[in-house]
Amino acid sequence: MMTRLLAALLLGVFAACPAGAAERLSGEQIRQAFEENTVTGRYTNGNRPFSEFHHRDGRVSGHNRDIPNPDACWITVPDGVCYYYGPPERRRTYCFDIERSGALIVIKRRPGGEINGLAAIEPGDPRGFAPSAAQWTCDGLISGLPGSPAL
Numbered sequence: 001m002m003t004r005l006l007a008a009l010l011l012g013v014f015a016a017c018p019a020g021a022a023e024r025l026s027g028e029q030i031r032q033a034f035e036e037n038t039v040t041g042r043y044t045n046g047n048r049p050f051s052e053f054h055h056r057d058g059r060v061s062g063h064n065r066d067i068p069n070p071d072a073c074w075i076t077v078p079d080g081v082c083y084y085y086g087p088p089e090r091r092r093t094y095c096f097d098i099e100r101s102g103a104l105i106v107i108k109r110r111p112g113g114e115i116n117g118l119a120a121i122e123p124g125d126p127r128g129f130a131p132s133a134a135q136w137t138c139d140g141l142i143s144g145l146p147g148s149p150a151l
Helices: 002-016 027-034
Strands: 038-043 049-054 059-064 072-077 080-085 092-101 104-109 115-122
Touching: 027 072, 027 080, 027 092, 038 104
Parallel strands: none
Antiparallel strands: 038 049, 038 115, 049 059, 059 072, 072 080, 080 092, 092 104, 104 115
8 A cells, every 4th residue: 555655656746747857867976965965765665764874985874674774885886876785695785776856866676677765865964873883894895994904
């Protein structure tokens, strides 16, 4: 039921916008929008919440589906964004295309293009995720915390 409501909301937003109003962001545009900001929204499958602060060094603190991120990392690629969660032996990697229509951020799975979530960008760290986050290092797949060895 909630998935249908989100889909109807999304269709309503796009129907109300002029043709071509949804803009697909490049990796550089995503970096500029996400870096040192919090992306907060809901997944379209199950309507579960997420809210993640994107550190400049590649770490992501916050939560997915109300489960805290103890070791998440992010990186932009030329035309999208990728995240990984967990240590190398159990790592889960997800990549997305990002579209923006006004303040609405549409997160689409790669490959496939299905809508994975709807979000907004909150300036800075209004939920206080960064100070309470454990210190971890993103390995070479993403980036490295300055002065720390890679995993």
